[in-house]
Amino acid sequence: MELIWLRKDLRIHDHAPLQAALASGDPAAAAFVFDRRQEERTEAGFIRMDEKRERFLVEGLLEMHQQAGRIGVPLLLSSGDPVQEIRTWCQEYPVKHIRAYRLSGTEETDDEKAVQQLAEEMGVQVTWYEGETLLYSEDLPFSSLPKSFTGFRKKVEQADLQPAPEAEFPQEQAPMFLEEHADSGEELMRRYRDNRSETLVRGGEVEALRRLRQYLFESRDVLEYKERRNGMLVFNDSSKLSPWLAQGSLSPRRLYRELKRFEEEVEANESTYWLWFELLWRDYFHFLLKEHGSRLFAASGIQSLPVEWSREAELFHVWCDGETGYPLVDAAMKELQATGYMSNRARQNTASFLTKNLGIDWRWGAAWFESHLIDYDPASNYGNWQYVAGIGTDMREFRAFHVVKQGKRYDAKGNFVRRWLPALQFVPDKYIYEPYLMSESERGEAALELGSDYPYPVVPLEESLDKQKTVFEAARKQKKGAIS
Numbered sequence: 001m002e003l004i005w006l007r008k009d010l011r012i013h014d015h016a017p018l019q020a021a022l023a024s025g026d027p028a029a030a031a032f033v034f035d036r037r038q039e040e041r042t043e044a045g046f047i048r049m050d051e052k053r054e055r056f057l058v059e060g061l062l063e064m065h066q067q068a069g070r071i072g073v074p075l076l077l078s079s080g081d082p083v084q085e086i087r088t089w090c091q092e093y094p095v096k097h098i099r100a101y102r103l104s105g106t107e108e109t110d111d112e113k114a115v116q117q118l119a120e121e122m123g124v125q126v127t128w129y130e131g132e133t134l135l136y137s138e139d140l141p142f143s144s145l146p147k148s149f150t151g152f153r154k155k156v157e158q159a160d161l162q163p164a165p166e167a168e169f170p171q172e173q174a175p176m177f178l179e180e181h182a183d184s185g186e187e188l189m190r191r192y193r194d195n196r197s198e199t200l201v202r203g204g205e206v207e208a209l210r211r212l213r214q215y216l217f218e219s220r221d222v223l224e225y226k227e228r229r230n231g232m233l234v235f236n237d238s239s240k241l242s243p244w245l246a247q248g249s250l251s252p253r254r255l256y257r258e259l260k261r262f263e264e265e266v267e268a269n270e271s272t273y274w275l276w277f278e279l280l281w282r283d284y285f286h287f288l289l290k291e292h293g294s295r296l297f298a299a300s301g302i303q304s305l306p307v308e309w310s311r312e313a314e315l316f317h318v319w320c321d322g323e324t325g326y327p328l329v330d331a332a333m334k335e336l337q338a339t340g341y342m343s344n345r346a347r348q349n350t351a352s353f354l355t356k357n358l359g360i361d362w363r364w365g366a367a368w369f370e371s372h373l374i375d376y377d378p379a380s381n382y383g384n385w386q387y388v389a390g391i392g393t394d395m396r397e398f399r400a401f402h403v404v405k406q407g408k409r410y411d412a413k414g415n416f417v418r419r420w421l422p423a424l425q426f427v428p429d430k431y432i433y434e435p436y437l438m439s440e441s442e443r444g445e446a447a448l449e450l451g452s453d454y455p456y457p458v459v460p461l462e463e464s465l466d467k468q469k470t471v472f473e474a475a476r477k478q479k480k481g482a483i484s
Contacts, residue, residue, distance in 0.1 A: 001095050001097075002027065002095075002096070002097050002099065003089060003093070003095045003098045004021050004029070004099050005099070005115070007082075010032075010061060010063070010205065010247055011064070011067075011249050012064075012169070013209075017099035018030070019169070020127070022073070022170045022171050022173050023171065028073055029176060030073050030074070030076065031085075031089055032077055033077075033078050034078070042364075044367060044368070045313075048367070048371055049371060050197075050371045051197040052198075052339070052340035052374060053374055055199055056374040057247065058195065058203070060249050062188050063204030063207075063249070065181075065184060065185050067206075071171075072173040072176055073176065074177070076181075083111055086098070095124055096125060097125045097127065098119055098126045099127050101128070101129050101130070104286045104290045104378070104379050105289065106378075112128065132286060133282070133287070134252040134253060135156065135163055139164070140287070141158075145287050147393065152284045164253065166257060200240070200243070200339040201341075205250070208241070209250070211240065215241070216259065221236040222262065223266075225274055226271040226274040230345045231410070232332070232411055233416040233419060238344070241255060242375035252283075255279065256279065259276065282380055297363065299361060299362075301386045302393070303391045305391045305476065308475070311361055311364070312360065315358055318458055319333065319350075319353070319365075322420075323455050324353065324458050325454070325456050326403050326461070327407065327433050328404070328407035328416075331417045331419070331420035332346035332349065333350060334420040334421065336372050338420075340373060341373065342373070351384070351388040352400055353401070355388065355389040355390070355468075356400040357465060357468065358459060359471060362385050362388075363385075365385060369381055404433045414427070417433070423448060424446075425447075428442075436457055
């Protein structure tokens with residue numbers, strides 16, 4: 001029997017392990033484990049996977065259960081330690097071959113090593129596949145990953161490196177009847193009914209392919225992607241494909257193929273190139289995680305910069321709850337808790353505020369995003385957080401986003417802020433990012449009572465930036481002294 005171990009590849013299209021298993025001629029079953037580590041609590045006290053992420057995952061699994069069933073493949077489901085659950089399946093079923101995609105995460109890599117070892121002990125063959133990224137590591141035109149994304153992109157483009165073609169669509173097998181397939185469907189429906197949370201989009205392969213088609217060929221909004229990608233309120237300002245890419249319900253190769261088809265049949269412009277550019281960013285962070293491993297989760301980052309981070313829990317939770325007194329930050333944090341999503345522009349500003357204004361350990365912020373984002377994947381999340389925190393691949397010594405100026409630049413009329421902060425509904429545009437500057441009479445006219453309806457700023461903006469800049473300068477001196 002062939003066992004396809006599913007993790008972040010909840011799809012039928014472009015699925016090399018599934019295609020190979022069905023082409024082998026032996027009966028095949030797919031298997032997924034709800035990893036118990038996701039139920040653990042972080043150092044800051046919250047669960048690693050909140051209910052919105054779980055809801056999105058269950059929707060993806062329900063779709064996978066249906067799609068796999070249509071080609072005769074049963075879906076096995078379990079909860080616990082993935083390695084131990086695979087051992088149990090190998091003991092209960094005549095498994096001769098395990099097939100799975102390799103992943104870049106450190107926990108995932110440890111699991112792969114353990115599965116390889118138990119398979120050898122049990123006389124089971126294992127085949128690993130590359131497919132998490134658009135480009136394959138073995139095809140990269142360098143032996144050592146460039147230190148910056150720009151260096152990576154230029155070398156990839158100079159080599160005219162093309163993604164591998166999609167795997168063939170899997171052939172249908174004679175239905176393999178297992179009671180566990182029906183049990184899996186019932187368990188997924190129970191989890192779906194019990195989870196009442198709402199997310200920005202629905203999980204699963206069908207919805208992923210529908211969105212891809214809509215964004216490219218129906219609305220053609222991809223032609224304005226570069227100009228609109230920093231928008232924070234309008235749904236089609238960006239592709240919104242990241243949740244399905246992270247879940248594996250959408251293959252990066254399918255996205256690339258459809259983008260190229262769009263360019264050939266409709267139009268190619270700077271915006272369509274920019275979507276390819278963003279796919280390269282995604283790949284870069286995955287290769288970065290493969291290269292640096294646990295350093296992508298270290299306080300000092302891949303730069304080994306010994307920044308003295310604060311762990312003031314009360315201040316951190318003010319940030320989490322969107323109560324900082326800075327409307328751009330607060331609106332974005334409210335959106336995250338409500339929908340499981342936040343625009344890239346908002347992510348950069350909220351992360352910068354936590355690390356460059358509050359000075360709080362970037363790993364707490366990254367863990368909060370991990371818990372809530374439906375498009376979470378470890379490489380992109382922790383890679384981006386290190387970049388903004390100033391201890392990753394950013395070459396600037398102290399990059400900080402001014403959350404008032406950013407708001408005025410990217411949401412000048414405050415539509416995004418008013419959507420998520422109704423207390424500021426009647427605040428004039430000129431004060432929408434600085435309501436604390438309003439006079440008492442102006443606050444009265446806007447029906448706003450600071451400290452009650454909306455908080456005063458938790459820190460002075462400019463002074464807090466200067467303070468943290470000093471902390472970074474001390475860290476660089478300490479690092480330089482340690483090296484010399």
